[in-house]
Amino acid sequence: MKSWAIGILLSILPLAFADVAPEITTLEEGYGYVAKIPCLGCPFLYQDTSSGKDVPWSSREDDNALLLNVSLTYINSNLQLNGQTVWPSASILPGIHSAQVVQDLSTSDISKLVESGQLETSHETGVGGAFLGLSYHSSIHPLKDSAALVIHFDIFEIYSDLPMESLTHALDDERQKMLEIVLIQKPIMSALEDASYEITKISLIPHPKSPSWQQTMRYLEWDKFGERGTSSHFVSSLSASFLMFLDSGVWALFMFILGVIAVFMVVCMLCILSLEWWQDDYKKAQTGKRRKSSGKRDVEMGKLQFKSPEELGLLGRGRVVGLGKSD
Numbered sequence: 390m391k392s393w394a395i396g397i398l399l400s401i402l403p404l405a406f407a408d409v410a411p412e413i414t415t416l417e418e419g420y421g422y423v424a425k426i427p428c429l430g431c432p433f434l435y436q437d438t439s440s441g442k443d444v445p446w447s448s449r450e451d452d453n454a455l456l457l458n459v460s461l462t463y464i465n466s467n468l469q470l471n472g473q474t475v476w477p478s479a480s481i482l483p484g485i486h487s488a489q490v491v492q493d494l495s496t497s498d499i500s501k502l503v504e505s506g507q508l509e510t511s512h513e514t515g516v517g518g519a520f521l522g523l524s525y526h527s528s529i530h531p532l533k534d535s536a537a538l539v540i541h542f543d544i545f546e547i548y549s550d551l552p553m554e555s556l557t558h559a560l561d562d563e564r565q566k567m568l569e570i571v572l573i574q575k576p577i578m579s580a581l582e583d584a585s586y587e588i589t590k591i592s593l594i595p596h597p598k599s600p601s602w603q604q605t606m607r608y609l610e611w612d613k614f615g616e617r618g619t620s621s622h623f624v625s626s627l628s629a630s631f632l633m634f635l636d637s638g639v640w641a642l643f644m645f646i647l648g649v650i651a652v653f654m655v656v657c658m659l660c661i662l663s664l665e666w667w668q669d670d671y672k673k674a675q676t677g678k679r680r681k682s683s684g685k686r687d688v689e690m691g692k693l694q695f696k697s698p699e700e701l702g703l704l705g706r707g708r709v710v711g712l713g714k715s716d
């Protein structure tokens with residue numbers, strides 16, 4: 390073949406493949422990405438709707454991938470995967486779902502999904518397959534000698550209950566890749582500002598030789614209260630059911646009865662108190678009388694003794710004279 394022909398072929402070749410969406414699509418530099426993670430050896434779930442809407446899902450062999458909407462919020466810097474916060478990490482790991490799509494999903498399909506806001510529910514758009522539950526490992530490590538954080542997210546199993554027989558598939562192909570995200574802290578402009586981050590690198594990388602996972606979420610063993618069967622799950626589900634109880638009508642009824650009892654008690658207390666008051670008043674009146682009468686006697690007996698010379702002086706002559714007169 391002539392060299393110019395090879396040249397043309399080489400320049401056309403990338404065009405033929407250019408339409409297939411890359412592993413990472415940038416939506417917004419530093420904050421928003423779509424990761425397309427090839428799901429090696431995974432059965433592809435699909436629904437043949439040509440013969441009606443309610444046909445069961447089936448699976449076929451077809452190269453496929455999982456989509457993740459990777460986004461970092463401007464405020465508080467939360468890293469979210471398909472709407473679930475994975476960093477800062479919580480003790481209860483979120484359940485993350487992902488759309489399964491054919492591996493050769495095109496760039497324009499991705500933009501369609503993004504524009505219609507159906508990146509996380511692509512089974513409704515027709516381009517994708519099912520919506521799968523993910524079991525994953527994750528770890529977060531500071532990068533040596535820097536303020537950067539390296540986040541690893543590894544999907545090790547997918548689950549779906551869409552087919553007649555629910556599907557669980559382990560991603561145990563050794564070529565299976567995982568997601569690596571590097572966050573870097575932005576310079577702080579003022580003392581009032583909180584530290585905020587930016588995604589500086591995002592890529593799919595091979596598995597580490599000796600993984601050191603910090604957290605593992607098994608889709609079927611976890612629910613919104615954490616891992617089933619653990620004590621923390623018990624505590625959080627108990628407190629949640631108590632909250633639900635507070636929310637429910639049972640609580641309203643309980644409050645109503647409590648209110649009636651409280652009013653009744655207040656009325657009783659008032660009755661008892663006023664009775665005691667009345668008795669008190671009566672007693673006071675009695676002792677008062679006695680005191681008054683004894684006081685009168687004192688005054689009568691020692692009228693002059695209680696007056697100081699100044700007082701007597703202030704009273705004026707007339708009265709002193711008057712007193713003298715009465716004596």
Ligand SMILES: *[C@@H]1O[C@H](CO)[C@@H](O)[C@H](O)[C@H]1NC(C)=O
Pocket residue numbers: 458459460469471472473502503504506507508509
């Ligand atoms: C991706 O996730 C973020 C955060 O949950 C959300 O605001 C955004 O709308 C999502 N993007 C798409 C295309 O679904």
